Amino acid sequence: MSKEVNVIDGPPEDLGEKKNATVVQEHPKADRDSPGEPEEDHSDDSRESDTTYVNGHPVIRDGFDVSKFLISVRDDGDPALTFRSIVLGSVFTALSSVITMLYVFKPTYMQVSFVFLQLLVYCFGEAWAYVTPSPEKFKSRWIRNILKFLNFGQPFGIKEHVVAALIASSGNNGLNGVEVYAVERLFYDKNVNALTAVLGTFSMCLCGFVLAGVLRPLIVYPAEMVYWSTLPQVVLFQNLHFDRHANRERLRKFGWALLFAAVWEVFPAYIITWFGGLSVFCLASMGASTSTRTIFSTIFGGASSNEGLGLLNFSLDWQYIQSTYLSLPFKQQFNTWIGYVVWYIAMLGLYYGNAWNAKDFPFMSSSLFHSNGTVLSTTSMLDDQGIIDQEKLAEVGIPHLTSSTVWGFFSQNLAIGALISHVILFSGKDMIQAWKQARNRTQPDIHYQAMLKYKEVPMWWYWVLLVLCFVAGVVVTTKGDTTLPVWGYIVSLLLGAFIAPFSCILYGLNGSGVSTNQISKMVAGAVHPGRPLANLYFACWSHQVILLAVNLANWLKVGQYTKVPHRVMFGTQIYGTLLGAALNYVVMTTVVTSQREILLDPIGNSVWSGSTLQGFNSQAITWSLAKDMYGLNGRYVIVPLGILIGFFFPVIHWFLNRAYPRLKELPLNTTFIFVTSGLRYYGNTSWIWSSIAVGVFSQVWLRRRKPKIYNKYNYLIGAGLDGGSQVVIFVLSFAVFGASGQERPFPAWWGAPKDTNPDHCI
Template identity: 50%
Template sequence: MAPHDGIDQLPQLPAAPSSPAESIDEKKVFEKRLSSDSSIGHKVEQGSAYDDDDVQYVNGEPVITSGRDVSRYLIDVRDDGDPALTFRSLFLGTVFAGLGAALCQIYLFKPVQMSVSTVFLLLLIYSVGIAWAKYLPRKELVEGTRFARLAGVIDFINPGEFRIKEHVISSLIASTAAYGSTAVMNFAVQRLYYETNVEATTAVLATFSTACFGYGLVGLLRPLTVYPSEMVYWANLPTVSIFQALHFDTKENHKRLKFFWTAFTGMFCFEVFPSYIFPLLNGINVVCLSTQHVGSAAQDVITNLFGGTNGNEGLGFLSISLDWQYIGSTFVSLPLVQQVNSWIGYGLCYVIIMAIYYSNGWNSKMFPMLSTSLYSQNGTRYDQKAVFGDTFSLNQTALDIVGLPALTGSNAYANLTANLAIGGLIAHCLFFWTPYVYDSFKQARTKTQPDPHWQVLNKNYKEVPWWWYIILLVLAFFAGLIVVFKGQTTLPWWAYIISLLLGAFITPFSTLLYARMGNGIATNQLMKMVAGAVNPGKPVANLYFSMWSHDVVSTSIGLASDLKMGQYLKIPPRAMFLTQIWGTLLGALINYVVMVSVVDAQREILLDPHGTNVWSGQEVQSLNSAAVTWSLAKQLYGPHGPYIWIPLGLLFGMIPTAFQWAISKRWPVIGGIRVDSVILPIIYMYSAWMSAGSNSTILSSFLVGLVSQLWLRRYHPGWFKKYNYILGGALDGGAQVMIFILSFAVFGASGVPKPFPAWAGNPVQGNVDYCNGNGALD
């Protein structure tokens, strides 16, 4: 993708007729509002990026296509200058950080990996904040009385109206705590597979180290990954739209707010059905329902292809899901170019995984078609404790007796595509986006960044000095060093330094892709490869090496996304700095406590390669499998190993992108499609997307993306601009509030589960979608 051509580079569909006058009037109205808003007294400098006249209009409304369009037309440039960092905002953020972190940790043990919706958190905070402002005493109550001296204290506790910046600060503290961390999942791996209970102090220090090192890098990379308009972080848009709808008092926002609460309430009430009472709604598949009496061999094939509601059941082909908790607003938010690339990957995934299994690639038929667990060569669960013992180091004699571990064909393929995607990511950034990188840092140095939101923020508030971030990097480094020397990591200090350097190298590439496309590439496979090379025979050391290197990348992306939200909503940068550090510390502690609770309560299910439709250990299984196999890198991935093609994928992922770049220089457009709009690393990643977990949501996600990003955005841009992101956020919020209640009430997050009584929509035996092959009824 060319650096300055915008995000959505797919061929433009023809616009509905609109008169030239409509387009000109719309543009003049916007520019007038942008250049001078007398109600708030802020002026925004006009940059060259706003002199273009290349925006497509339908019925007088601009079609939101690129990041520049988002900044110009979707997000209000308004800044009321209200206070951000108050006692109220810190208190509410701290309280709800506990809720966000708890939900995040619960979702890490689900069959579909979902993030905690910021919308869910901001709504709860908004409700409490409004009640706080309304019902607690205000300083006006004592002014002019003998208690006037208490006015300052009362104003400190209740400064009046609960306004947008206080709301944003509270929500970002909670959402920062809700990011989750590979560090905490590593401790879960040690607890489940190595019977090691990591101390809370070690856990908090390790999590603080990875998160704050990532945040330090984000601060240094701000000119590249936050300031420019094209760095959208598309998943933020529902949240930003809701913040402005809740607090900007206009007639249009009242309509949007009413629409929001209607959709939120509807989804809250509905979600109890697919998630608890009627789980068949999570994966309705006509083929499964109509083939109940076929032979067992045919039923196995049908389950592998069409089944997908239970964890690791099948590929979920043609299943329709009505369970929004697993669909999510992602596909309402992601740009069309990203979604089309992912759809290509999905199509390849169905074909390739079935082909690998039924051709017996990597000896696949000895194991389940989908699983992230480790197996012995005879198909039983691998006895890793016998091989690595209590010292977490390789016992060669035991390895000779037990034999090498084996991966399922789907897991091996997922590892291969992960390396292909990493290689493609690096190549795509270097070949297609290098000019953009140069321009971004030049604009930061000369303070000529044309993004209107950055201009307001830069004019009205002090930026965080560079040395603040450098100090944070130093503190994070020493916190990690303490863990290395005092914790049960088996990781040498020099390997710890290598892991941080590797994470720092990958962070800019991953953040660039995530900011522009809305999702990134899982780079932890590269980290585990390097870990296996520097720490052979030490799976726990491999866990910690990949934790520091990969968590630096993942937390950098999350924190950069929050900084962008702060830019859109005009939050003072120094308040953002303190907010994110505080949220990180809270999340480290709470994530650890919830992890211990879930692991202890659901231990056997988490160790089971299949799990259930409620709980799944696929995340910890995957982490452990990768750590064990890469600690045996020479035997498994060496020249004579069964998985030699997996590490070579890193190189092979770069080569096609190099050819693509060369072709784009000669033929920028082929068949009406821009060559640089084909994002190969995204295609690689999604071509193995269904290698584990519950897959019944794919078709529903595809349909949501088509309706939102193709039909509404192209043909109804007015409705899209006003309501699209509001709707996505409302549905997320309603579903996640209900899931939080159900997790502790009936799903057994902290004790014994209470399943709903069996009936046709909730079968007591077999898979929920009635695809009952693969031993479901054994």
């Protein structure tokens, strides 16, 4: 059958503007029959005729192309739930959850790279198969059975690999609940009792799973729900197991990248901290007056927490840069870059325009302040139950926020409003069609059809889990010291259930989402005025419903691509989530106890920072005073109005697209622009320009000019760099940074200054 195709001999044009997701990949047409390659399907010749080829390789533009050309439909029927997969998953859950919890107390929050976990699991899984004796060498039947159960001498299959890696990655699903306990310890001098810790963690960790189960036809089954940020991992899973002859070269490159990052990370993190922020402007201002240096630090400084905007400040510290911008599609990064431009203008304009008396407070900080600029202690306005005491409040006054915090809150609300209208207008019709197809089992995606032979998870499993989580939450709210009534707990779950579908759809289509925690805090403040602790718990439960729905849907999609049975995915995700939450809790208590003073400091330092937890607490306090701070007569009334304002931007965008169809070629997404424009209102910022440089190199140059190298090594090298830097930070945190209680700073010198910021701004 003849086909008409577009053939491009040179670099491919960036075609991501035409669809909801952007990936340009090579897929050798001549090698279609090689192991692991999806079989060519001619069932949709109309789509085939639209395919663009680069040197004989199809360009991946959307979810249908991903299913057809990029991801293999191959299913070898190998076992998924084994002793080896559970053991490896458990071991690496410990690694990922501990490192991620440590980054909660760092100037910039990061998570362990999934590709790094994936490759570590693979190495250990292969070693397990290689060094253990084969059962066939033994004559005794019971010995053979035991060794087979232990997977000794058995090949390490793709499904085992997927299960172990996903268990490890799900270990951070309960992180938000543990962060609430950390805030209680730091700012309310309360140690969570055992009942609240156990039942609360169980309820918060799993409360969103049922929603992902109900919404599977909408957020998992359709081909367009690709979850682009995890697509590299799916490709790597299949390459490692379906194309084994190339593994030695891949793993060698990965090992060298990991070793290089591990050795290098010691320098910017410990010995030469100046490498964490290279700024020509900061160096040029060293001999200037204090006032000039202060301005330069505000604009160009960013190596320390809450120092400044980090404009043209480049970091060589990979622990903050990370490989995120090696994998996010061009369309996503394009909107991010626009958001940063808005962020620079807004932050500087508000501060130097003295909005809300901004100059009376630090340029960047997530703490609360008195009107004279001194830090306000949250306990100074609370009674013994953690409730706002009106008499104490009258003495200390209504808290003040920095202009950076106000902008951060406002932009988050803009993004939430834009999220709802954007999904309805730009994805509504497709989602309705997908629901109908799944209900009739006519979803055309070949991977969905291939999974029909496996037993689905009965809905009653999800409902039983929901009942258990709900009851545990009721016990916590009635018996625990949360100040949150049962009816408020129910409202929090309902709010999360309303927002979750929008977040799941946006994330599935674009590979990135929106932080919706702000709307949870707003509603909590409205229904529970004067109760900051109640606000924390309300927002946590509500946000966890959204977060876990997104996470589980993401992993269910990975399972669909790799043909892991539905019931195995369900059970192992629950196990990994609970195990990781327990480990998060242990690390949290250790760090909060040993680094309490620096975590309470509104500035922090280049190693430890309480900015993340301070931000949580500041929002809880301020939203518990919603009427006074954000009401019609409040100082920050613009913040809640952000949701309404943000809602109309996609509406305007949609009408402009209809009036001027050529605008559709521009990959604008106002939701992501708003997210980026206020996401960095505290913390370390020197890595931003480095991440932009990485993104331009990877997505604009390497992907288009050297697609073969991009497809083969882009994600692999990024994973090695992530892994090496994160392992070293894990070791340094306990060895020299004081996570275990004993700090051993490197001797001060010009490259690692003690009394000034690492980038030598004031």
